[in-house]
Amino acid sequence: MFNEIKTHEITVDIVILTIKNDALQVLLVKRNNEPFKDKWAIPGGYVRMSENLDEAAIRVLKEKTDVENIYLEQLYTFGDPLRHPVSRVITCAYFALIRSEDFNIVTSPDLAWHKVFDLPPLAFDHKEIIQYSLKRTRERLEMCPVAYQLLNEKFTLTEMQKAYEMIMEKKLDKRNFRKKVITTEGLRELNEFSKTSSKRPARLYTFETIKLNSKRAHFIKKTTNPTS
Amino acid sequence: MFNEIKTHEITVDIVILTIKNDALQVLLVKRNNEPFKDKWAIPGGYVRMSENLDEAAIRVLKEKTDVENIYLEQLYTFGDPLRHPVSRVITCAYFALIRSEDFNIVTSPDLAWHKVFDLPPLAFDHKEIIQYSLKRTRERLEMCPVAYQLLNEKFTLTEMQKAYEMIMEKKLDKRNFRKKVITTEGLRELNEFSKTSSKRPARLYTFETIKLNSKRAHFIKKTTNPTS
DNA sequence: ATTATACTTGTTGTTGTTACACTTTTTAAA
């Protein structure tokens, strides 16, 4: 049967999200090769024969962005025959939530953070991949307080609430949010205060290293929206 | 750089679960080629250049088992370099929950249902893939009453509870279970009774075709087990 | 001192969850 070659090119692509300047941002690289030369893309690269998919993702990330030691999770595999205009490339997408202050990401004209809700034109199906990572992030938020992985090590509850509101795209009640957050295991109240604003300083909190998927199963409840 | 050929063989493998004879079972095929000749495996096959991953899964399933028109969901992509003893094969695993009565699956010495908790030796990493599908099924059950996809079209609440208990591997309280189930949208009480047992007949229920991920978000609550 | 701004805090009604035991219906056997 013609057209049925059994080998394909396989890449990994990595969506890295953080919160920076009060916005959810994704790390993008500018492509310097065809196809999509000079378009922005999420960092990615070919999987080598000797490595598994996780290893490939870690290596590619290091090569492209010099970012290391972050939690990566496999997201979804995209394999539309037309997703790459030239050849057949199947990509296994990964995603990560990071604290941008934890990494010395030297941005440049070719490597930069972009607001997730205000993306430039992207190469391939990378827009779809980012959308999907957002969906997954929301699912994670409903399960456990992973937002702390996005915020600085020390954060105010208002910052955390803003992060939730940004990702879930809905307003939360301040008192209910705080009530719930402070019962979260691993959260530690500090005797320090942020003085960034010129108004009343906010108490800082931090998260002790906690096991994910811990007792508190559902952190932010799903909305009971009428099956939209 | 040697050893860094960029193309790989890609397969799809499909975990099909059902409940049959009071047990959670998975459909397996006996391999008639090396490697793992005569070992059981989940149905799978190579992805063609012209089809996307979903299409490949649907086609392979039809070819190997003659099963059509079922809901397939991408599960996870397994890409360990050593998962295939001969060549580099990355597999994109899918899973499905079906009502065995809905399909005329002609079992044979080469195609048969096997109890998930009592599997024969399996080819490749297929045991791991089945374990992972079980995890995903549990997550689905926590979200919505997908068990109805496993049961016959008409089922008793006891059957449904047994399905839940089997998949979640824990006992549920009969009264609480029923109380919760009957509030589920889409469940319809029938004026028919099962007379399979020689004891008091049980009322039959059915599910109207409902949209998944509907209002009732969390169907079976997560256990608050002490972070085992 | 005043003002503007963001931070902080508690109660109540509602809903969902768990724990728990007896009665009813049916068939088969005595």
Place this chain on the structure above:
DNA sequence: TTTAAAAAGTGTAACAACAACAAGTATAAT
């Protein structure tokens, strides 16, 4: 026909989680 065995069916009360809601407090700038 009575009896025994097996599975079906049913309600309440205490507790936990959730949603809705408004006023006082600390700081910096004027």
